[in-house]
Amino acid sequence: MQKGIIAIVGTTGVGKSDLGVQLAKTLQGEIINGDSMQVYKGLDIITNKIPLNEQETIPHHLMDFLEPHQEYRVTDFTKDALQIIDDIHNRQRIPIIVGGTNYYIQSLLWKNSLIEGDSLNIYEKESNIENDEILNAEPKIVYERLQKVDPVMASKWHWNDTRRVRRSLQVYLETGKPHSEWIKEQNLPEEKASSLRFPRTCIFWLYSDLEVLDHRLDARINKMIEGGLFEEINYLRNNVRTGEVKTPFGDGGFTRGIWQVIGYKEFDQYLAAVEESNDASYINELKQHGIESMKAATHRYARTQVRWIRNKLLYKCQQDSLVNILNENSSDIRMYLLDATSLETWNQEVRDKAIAIAKEFLENGTGPDPSSVNSRAKELLRPKKNMDDFEILDKWTKYQCDICTMFNDNIPRIINGESGWNQHLKSKKHKSNLKLKKQFDENYDGQFPPWFKKKKDAGSKTNV
Ligand SMILES: [Zn+2]
Structure with a gap:
């Protein structure tokens, strides 16, 4: 068997950890955690860690080892993960990266592929609402804005080509880097060699219809609260209070390390009121408000993840696949979408399909056409907006x-x-x-x- 790797991506709460264990059991695999929150010790509820009894003796690497005040950069992750993968390969087993965090996955599967800006802020925050406002302004205003941040791209578009102008500005707003820079860096035609790290990369995108998923996520949050969410948050709050964490991130700095986990800042006011106030109805109001905020933030995060997969990961896979075919490189990458919308058909639609596909691809380098695996794949595995980049690249050569x-x-x-x-x-x-x-x-x-x-x-x- 070649030195392949399996990656499981998808939104929060869609069942990535379960699929990871199922694949590992059948394929002699070991799990590597690719979620930047699950690297922290304890805090099992707020970070949605797979319970020990569900890990079924499968080794789970890079999980549960950091203290709250520690930060774990993507470069630390990549270095550690590569070493572990090497060990796993040497034991003739298959590494399965299960994860959550975009830039972890991307920097592990590709060399030099870190998307700057992603690392600053992994969750979609209020700033994206601002972005929407900017992007939906009058076409001329949007265009002027693009001229300021990305004159190269602005010069390519007419001001009233609103779709393209907006897209270019959106790339800048979301990544902090001009669209033109992205195109130049990622698509240099002379870059013929694949930047894939592993000879065979099999990505499973575990997908659920988002409206169905929202209900599952809400139910999970209710369960988290019953299971002791507030105890974990209080533990984190005490860390700050006792000075173990020297508020490295300033006032209200919830944007780094464990402090950005969804659920922490959402209940900050509520838990402060529990300590300081006797007004039961006020406290309860803050609690309900916190629950709603946490649910909304989780829904937003799920959408951010889907957007990243569709607009960046999928595009990168398809582009790399093309480059490899054109240049007869030996490395190969495939991305398969598995439909996890209905939990009742999980075994047939998710587990069994994933096992069969992974086996065939890792052993023989072959496999079914990704768009033929289910009806959603046909619709969602098409590169959408990013086809523009192919066109631009072509025109720029x-x-x-x-x-x-x-x-x-x-x-x-x-x-x-x-x-x-x-x-x-x-x-x-x-x-x-x-x-x-x-x-x-x-x-x-x-x-x-x-x-x-x-x-x-x-x-x-x-x-x-
Ligand atoms: Zn000629």
Whole structure:
């Protein structure tokens, strides 16, 4: 078996941990946690850790080992995970990365692929509501904004091409990096070698219809509260109070480390009131408000995850797959969507399909067409907006035809894009120039014969 890897991605609460254990049991695998919150010790409820009794003796690496005041950067994660994967491979077992956190997964599967900005803020925050407002402003205002942050991209679009202008601005707002930079960095045509770290990468996207998932997430939050959520939050609050955490992140700094976990800041006011107030109805009001905030934040987070998978991960997989085929590289990557909307059909739709696909791909490098696995896959595994990037990339690749340049008074004849270039090679003009050039090479030592120059001058005169 090649040194392959399985990655399970998908929204929070969709069942990634369960699938991980099921795959590991059948395929001799070991789990590597890819969730930046589950690296923390304890705090099992608030970080949604798989209970010990459900781990079924499968090793779970990189889980449950950090204190609240510690930070674990993506570079730490990548270094540790790569070492563990090496060990797992040496034991002839299959590493299965189960995870949650976009930039962890991405930096593990690809070299040099960290999306800056993602690491600053993994959860969709209020700022995205601001983003929506910016993006939905008048077309001219949106365009002016793009001109400021990404003049290169702005110069490519007309101000009223609202779809493209918005998309470019959105990329900047979401990643903190101009769209043009992304395109340049990620799609350099000369970058022929695959940046995949492993020869065979099999990604399972565990998907549930979001409205169905929302109900599951709400139920999970109610269960978390019954199971002791507030005790864990109080433990974290005490960490801050006793100075064990020297509020490294400033006032209300809930944006780093464990402090950004959904559920902590949402109940901050409530738990403060429990300590300071005697007004039972006020306290209860804050508690209900906290529950609603936590539910809303979880729903938003699920949508952020789906957007990342569809707009970034899927795109990267498909692009890498293409690059590998075109260059006959040996490494391969596949992404399969499994439908976890109905828990009743989990075994047939999720477990059994995942086992069969992973086995075939990791052993033989083959497998079914991802869009044929279920009806949702057909719809969701299509690159959507990001196809624009392919088009842009194509337009940005410039070709110069030396032959036609010669016949054009040495004014460079530039053709944009590969498809344009292929068309050019077939064009009458190019073919006739090529034929002439051949004749001149054979009979006139590569120079233009005097009669040709005259004819050409005469020709251009008559044109004027
Ligand atoms: Zn030409």
